[in-house]
Amino acid sequence: MCDWGYKTAVDCSEILSDGKLSIYERWAFWAEHTEKMNEIPMDEDTLDALAVAVGEKDYFVYSFTAESFFHKAGFDSRRIYSAAGSWEFLQCAKACSSSSVFPSSEAVHEILSNLREYSVVTNDCLPKCSHCGGDCIPNVRLNDKFCHERYSEGLSNLISWLEEIAASKTRLVIVELDSAFKANRLSAFPMESIAADLASCALVRFSNERYPWVPAVLSKAVGLPTKSFHELPELLAHAESADGQMLSVAAEKEVEQAAESRKLQRQERDLSVEPIHWRRILQHLGEDLFNCAYERSM
Numbered sequence: 001m002c003d004w005g006y007k008t009a010v011d012c013s014e015i016l017s018d019g020k021l022s023i024y025e026r027w028a029f030w031a032e033h034t035e036k037m038n039e040i041p042m043d044e045d046t047l048d049a050l051a052v053a054v055g056e057k058d059y060f061v062y063s064f065t066a067e068s069f070f071h072k073a074g075f076d077s078r079r080i081y082s083a084a085g086s087w088e089f090l091q092c093a094k095a096c097s098s099s100s101v102f103p104s105s106e107a108v109h110e111i112l113s114n115l116r117e118y119s120v121v122t123n124d125c126l127p128k129c130s131h132c133g134g135d136c137i138p139n140v141r142l143n144d145k146f147c148h149e150r151y152s153e154g155l156s157n158l159i160s161w162l163e164e165i166a167a168s169k170t171r172l173v174i175v176e177l178d179s180a181f182k183a184n185r186l187s188a189f190p191m192e193s194i195a196a197d198l199a200s201c202a203l204v205r206f207s208n209e210r211y212p213w214v215p216a217v218l219s220k221a222v223g224l225p226t227k228s229f230h231e232l233p234e235l236l237a238h239a240e241s242a243d244g245q246m247l248s249v250a251a252e253k254e255v256e257q258a259a260e261s262r263k264l265q266r267q268e269r270d271l272s273v274e275p276i277h278w279r280r281i282l283q284h285l286g287e288d289l290f291n292c293a294y295e296r297s298m
């Protein structure tokens with residue numbers, strides 16, 4: 001795979017649409033990549049630190065990776081919204097039905113068995129939609145054919161959870177992990193809109209960038225640089241010494257300092273930005289893409 005330029009997991013995310021490869025080569029590479037991803041062990045230190053930081057607090061996970069890390073780590077699936085979908089599922093490439101979504105494990109097994117036994121992938125072992133018999137694609141938000149149905153319950157739970165927080169004016173801290181400006185605007189933008197709309201909300205953004213960016217219009221937000229996730233346990237370690245309270249205190253101090261400097265920036269620049277309500281943005285993520293595709297094909 002390296003000979004074809006696929007050196008990282010991110011490179012491999014678009015392997016099934018690589019025009020340089022035949023359809024059989026694409027699926028063979030995809031199956032090998034999926035198998036490798038399944039073999040990568042969880043980062044237990046980071047997970048332990050996260051578990052301690054979360055403790056008994058009320059929480060919700062908004063994930064924009066399709067690797068299902070939080071599910072695998074044992075977080076409550078009712079408290080996870082996987083906005084990007086999941087590599088663990090395939091869907092009909094034409095999105096012929098909103099429920100045409102299937103586990104990908106069988107296809108991976110079939111392709112790899114064929115590849116290892118006969119050194120070739122044939123049409124017979126490529127995954128097909130069980131509704132229309134057509135081709136399949138990963139159930140991941142790669143284009144406007146993405147079937148969102150599997151994730152709709154998570155989205156609805158997230159919206160209800162946020163509405164309760166807004167109504168009760170409970171204090172909310174959004175902790176963003178690995179949120180680089182260039183990479184993940186679809187992840188960062190909804191979180192920024194929540195932080196802008198909820199008065200009692202603070203945003204703490206961990207990023208591998210040297211100078212993590214947060215919008216100047218947010219009154220309680222801070223970007224903290226981390227070089228890798230191996231540093232995360234250390235950053236969160238303070239939580240262990242005070243039953244989860246230290247992280248909030250340390251983060252709050254940084255948030256206050258950053259808020260003060262941005263307040264000055266705003267006054268200087270006389271910024272006037274109208275916040276967009278978080279509910280509208282989140283609902284847009286769950287828009288019924290299947291219906292849109294269906295209407296266009298009529």
Ligand SMILES: [Zn+2]
Nearest residue numbers: 092096129132
């Ligand atoms: Zn189909």
